[in-house]
């Protein structure tokens with residue numbers, strides 16, 4: 001997990017608050033298990049309406065270094081947030097819309 005030198009948000013291009021990288025596996029067309037990594041970012045703008053990210057965003061929005069109590073809460077909040085987002089399926093409609101834009105040369 002990184003909280004500094006984070007990449008820009010893939011959705012809005014603003015700097016993200018943190019990135020988390022974790023093992024992720026899926027099955028390909030022939031049913032073979034493919035192991036890899038998945039990266040999830042926490043964005044101050046894009047994730048503001050996500051209930052799973054609310055507490056974590058609130059904690060990270062305070063300026064200055066984390067207090068010891070906040071630091072203790074941080075790992076639990078990150079775990080809860082990842083548990084909520086890691087198995088979310090991609091939004092099919094959003095993917096189709098992006099593909100259509102890409103095919104139309106807009107991306």
Ligand SMILES: [Zn+2]
Nearest residue numbers: 009012043046
């Ligand atoms: Zn964003």
